[in-house]
Amino acid sequence: MSEREMVYEGANMAKADVVLRAKDLRKSFGGLVATDDASFAVERGSITGMVGPNGAGKSTLFNLVSGFYTPDGGSVSVNDTDVTGKPPHDVAREGLIRTFQTPRKLEGMTVREAMMVGATPQTGESILPLFLSPSTVTSEERANLDRAEQLLERFEIAHLIDEPSTDLSGGQLKLVELARGITTDPDILLLDEPVAGVNPTLANDIKRFIRELNEEGQTFLIIEHDMPFIMDLAEPIIVLDQGRVLMEGTPEEVRTDQRVIDAYLGGAEGGRPGSGGDE
Amino acid sequence: MAEVADEATDGTDGTDDTGDTGERWIFAVFGVVALVLLVLLATGRITLAYLLPTVALVGMWALLALGLNVQWGYAGLINFSVAAFWGVGMYSVALFTTAGSPLGINQGFFVAVVVAVVASTVLALLIGIPTLRLRTDYLAIASLGLAEVVRLVILNERNITAGSQGISVDALFPGLVTFLDALFAPDAPAFPYRGLVDLLLVSIAVALVYLFLRRVHRSPWGRLMRTIRSDEDLAEALGKNTYQYKMQAFVVGSILMALAGVFYAYQFRYVAPGDLEPINTFYVWVAVILGGTGSNRGAVVGAFTIILIREGTRFLGGLGLGLDFAALRLLLVGLLIIVVVRYRSEGLLPPRRELIWPAAREDDR
Numbered sequence: 001m002s003e004r005e006m007v008y009e010g011a012n013m014a015k016a017d018v019v020l021r022a023k024d025l026r027k028s029f030g031g032l033v034a035t036d037d038a039s040f041a042v043e044r045g046s047i048t049g050m051v052g053p054n055g056a057g058k059s060t061l062f063n064l065v066s067g068f069y070t071p072d073g074g075s076v077s078v079n080d081t082d083v084t085g086k087p088p089h090d091v092a093r094e095g096l097i098r099t100f101q102t103p104r105k106l107e108g109m110t111v112r113e114a115m116m117v118g119a120t121p122q123t124g125e126s127i128l129p130l131f132l133s134p135s136t137v138t139s140e141e142r143a144n145l146d147r148a149e150q151l152l153e154r155f156e157i158a159h160l161i162d163e164p165s166t167d168l169s170g171g172q173l174k175l176v177e178l179a180r181g182i183t184t185d186p187d188i189l190l191l192d193e194p195v196a197g198v199n200p201t202l203a204n205d206i207k208r209f210i211r212e213l214n215e216e217g218q219t220f221l222i223i224e225h226d227m228p229f230i231m232d233l234a235e236p237i238i239v240l241d242q243g244r245v246l247m248e249g250t251p252e253e254v255r256t257d258q259r260v261i262d263a264y265l266g267g268a269e270g271g272r273p274g275s276g277g278d279e
Numbered sequence: 280m281a282e283v284a285d286e287a288t289d290g291t292d293g294t295d296d297t298g299d300t301g302e303r304w305i306f307a308v309f310g311v312v313a314l315v316l317l318v319l320l321a322t323g324r325i326t327l328a329y330l331l332p333t334v335a336l337v338g339m340w341a342l343l344a345l346g347l348n349v350q351w352g353y354a355g356l357i358n359f360s361v362a363a364f365w366g367v368g369m370y371s372v373a374l375f376t377t378a379g380s381p382l383g384i385n386q387g388f389f390v391a392v393v394v395a396v397v398a399s400t401v402l403a404l405l406i407g408i409p410t411l412r413l414r415t416d417y418l419a420i421a422s423l424g425l426a427e428v429v430r431l432v433i434l435n436e437r438n439i440t441a442g443s444q445g446i447s448v449d450a451l452f453p454g455l456v457t458f459l460d461a462l463f464a465p466d467a468p469a470f471p472y473r474g475l476v477d478l479l480l481v482s483i484a485v486a487l488v489y490l491f492l493r494r495v496h497r498s499p500w501g502r503l504m505r506t507i508r509s510d511e512d513l514a515e516a517l518g519k520n521t522y523q524y525k526m527q528a529f530v531v532g533s534i535l536m537a538l539a540g541v542f543y544a545y546q547f548r549y550v551a552p553g554d555l556e557p558i559n560t561f562y563v564w565v566a567v568i569l570g571g572t573g574s575n576r577g578a579v580v581g582a583f584t585i586i587l588i589r590e591g592t593r594f595l596g597g598l599g600l601g602l603d604f605a606a607l608r609l610l611l612v613g614l615l616i617i618v619v620v621r622y623r624s625e626g627l628l629p630p631r632r633e634l635i636w637p638a639a640r641e642d643d644r
Contacts, residue, residue: 066516092518104513108573109505113633116499117506120518124499124636127527131494134638141499141639184517 007259011040011238011248018080019044019188019219020096025064025074034060036243037074042188047210047220049234051227051254053264057243058223059101062192066098067091079187093120095187101196101223103173106165111157111176114165115148116141118183144183151179155209171198174206188219195226207233231255239263305627309580312587331474332546333590338481339542340582344566345488345575346535351564352573352630353501354528355508357419360406360426361560364399364533368540369550370433371395373446381441388451391541399537402429403530411525418529430555445551448544452476481542485579488535492575502634504528505573565612569619571626580628588612 013021020042027035035057042048052058063069065076067088075084078094092098106114122144123129124137152158155175160168168176174194181189194210195203203226210220210233224230230237231251239246239254241263247254254260319325343365350356371394375384406425410418433440440446450456450473459472495501506514507521514521544550562585570581592608619626 068512068515087520088512088515089518089520092516097518098516100513100516104510106506106509106513108509108630109502110633113502113505113635116635117502117514117519118517122499122503125503125519125524127495127500127531130498130500137498137636138638141636145635145639180517 008241008244009247009259011245012236013039013041015041015043017044018042019078020065020221021077021080022061022065023075023077025061025076026072027060027064027069028072034243035064035071038240038243038245039074040238040245040248042219042221044187044219045214045217046236047214047222047234049230049237049251050221050223050240051225051230051237052240052246055242056240056263058240059192060243061240062098062190062223065091066096066190092184096190097181097184097186097188098190099174099177099181099192099194101192103170103177105168105173109165110161111152111163111165111168112145112148112161114176115152115161115180115183116144118180119144119147120184147183148179151182152176155179156205171195171202171206174198175202175209178206178209182213182218186218188221191220191222191224193223193225195224195229203229301623302628305580309583326471328471328474331471331478333586335474335478335481335542335546337583337586338478338485339539339546340563340566340585341485341579342481342488342535342539342542343563344570344578344582345485345492346532346539347563347567348532348570348573348575348578349492349528349535350532351567352578353496353504353508354525355415356411356525356529356532357415358422358529358532359419359557359560360422360429361536361563362555362557363422363426363429364402364536365540365543365559366429366433366550366552366555367398367402368395368537368542369544369554370440370540371398371537372448372541372544373550374440377446377448379441379446381439381446388541388545391544392538395537395541396534399533400530403533404526407526407529411529412522426555426557426560430552433555434552440552443552445549445553448548448550450476450548451480451545477542477546481546484538484542488538489575489579496575497632497634498636500524505634508573562612565616569616569626571629574626574628574630577626577628577630581626584615584627585612588615 018041022041023039025035025038026033038057038061050058050061060069064071067083067086067090070085075082076091077083078091078096081094083091083094083096119140123133123140129137149158149161152161155178157172157175157179160172160176165173165176178189178191178194181191191210194206198206207229210222214220220234222230222234224234231254235250236248237251237254238248239257239260241259246259246263247257249257316325316330320327320330343361346364347358347361350358372391374380374382375386375394376388376391378385402425406418406421410421434442436442437444455476456472459475460470496504503514503519503524507519507524511521514524543554547554566581566585567578568581569577569584570579571577588608588611592611623629
């Protein structure tokens with residue numbers, strides 16, 4: 001890599017109201033450094049995009065901030081609470097909810113059931129209240145059921161509510177994941193390639209829904225390979241390259257930045273080893 | 280009424296309509312079996328002294344299968360030490376409630392139950408704490424080892440467990456047996472009251488456990504278990520402490536297996552380390568898979584099927600066809616599994632309900 005003299009400008013850390021802050025995150029797998037002193041911040045109310053060539057470490061970074069990987073160094077905080085090294089459910093409880101690149105199918109569950117696992121915590125998830133205070137369980141369950149139905153309606157997939165979730169198409173699953181994410185009332189929703197493998201019509205729907213949710217105040221951090229999609233939707237955009245933050249800027253700045261072009265072309269020319277952690 | 284309403288909406292639960300006709304067939308077959316048993320009983324081919332303990336044994340197996348269903352069917356935990364937890368229950372009775380106890384403790388039924396619950400919980404925690412944080416494979420391996428460790432400890436710690444000699448167990452509530460005997464037929468030829476008492480008590484236990492499980496399964500708790508079974512990472516990402524929930528399922532299932540052991544000790548009247556052989560674990564797995572993984576009804580039906588095969592082969596052997604059917608038992612079990620997997624891959628009575636708290640959906644109907 002030494003032949004390419006890159007200046008890693010890093011991300012804009014001077015934001016006013018930060019939901020998610022990652023500082024100097026480091027992670028290596030054996031000899032492969034997947035994330036190398038990556039720092040970034042996501043401002044409340046923004047749709048922050050995250051792009052980078054294959055192997056830039058986007059998915060690794062998602063796994064690090066959501067608690068699925070323990071970083072070798074650095075820190076993560078959600079709403080100024082340090083969550084470094086905490087298990088995923090604790091990070092989620094702080095308000096950071098993520099989706100997965102490959103949609104999760106939940107075998108043996110209908111879309112209705114799959115939607116209703118979202119709300120956390122539920123009184124009925126403990127055994128004793130099921131016997132001691134069934135009326136609380138009933139009213140919570142009723143509210144969750146209503147919420148699930150409303151969200152499915154909003155995302156125009158209400159007709160799928162009785163379907164086994166294994167019967168859904170990839171795009172429909174992405175919508176269910178998005179809807180389920182919203183049932184948790186997250187402070188920040190991390191979407192891992194929300195339109196990968198989704199047909200263009202549905203992709204446009206998803207873009208519209210994300211935009212609407214954002215107008216209502218929902219913060220997003222989105223990884224996406226589909227450049228037109230992410231350039232149209234997100235601002236600012238963080239560019240990763242080789243496990244580090246190359247730069248951050250508006251879509252226009254990213255599009256015209258020579259280093260970004262080099263990073264992508266460098267990847268396209270091949271010969272770059274390792275696709276660190278990015279499935 | 281509620282049951283009817285459930286079935287009306289359950290066609291949409293992901294089971295096709297053929298599933299329901301299939302279920303009707305299965306119930307019809309079991310109806311015929313029950314009828315045949317009654318005819319055999321009426322014509323004196325089998326006696327109550329045989330039938331009552333056998334049905335009690337079905338109830339005992341149902342407890343075992345329900346326990347494994349909580350672990351494997353609900354939460355996806357692979358437990359190969361069913362026999363060990365069963366043995367904990369048996370030895371709770373043998374060591375704490377019998378005249379022949381090497382410990383010299385001779386208390387009653389309820390003491391045995393308490394000991395069984397506490398001991399199985401402790402054992403489940405011991406094996407669960409190191410393995411449930413890891414992938415399910417590790418629990419499978421560790422539990423396989425645990426089963427043998429428990430069996431060998433019981434076999435070799437002769438001072439405490441009487442080793443291979445085994446321990447005889449007294450009747451369950453002997454006072455109740457003599458009371459019934461005196462009440463109904465003081466002079467008649469001995470009616471199998473002991474079998475009746477065993478059957479009554481195990482039936483009460485199965486009914487209570489079934490009601491308990493039905494409530495916890497069709498609830499946010501059961502739904503979360505189903506999510507963990509299907510995709511643990513997803514449950515974690517939604518803020519659920521999956522380790523804690525897997526532990527709950529593991530402990531509840533293990534307690535049920537130990538309770539089954541308590542009843543078995545009274546029914547069989549004798550416990551020995553041979554009962555803890557892995558073959559029994561295997562039979563419980565067959566019961567759960569045949570019946571329908573994740574379904575409480577299925578677990579009970581699976582238990583019934585296992586006893587039907589075990590006892591049925593005994594009968595066929597007595598027909599003098601020149602074949603030793605008892606030796607063919609495992610072969611029959613294997614054939615049945617193949618047939619079920621081929622034609623009803625989800626088991627005889629697979630789960631068909633959405634795991635949503637029933638009361639919350641009443642206004643929908």
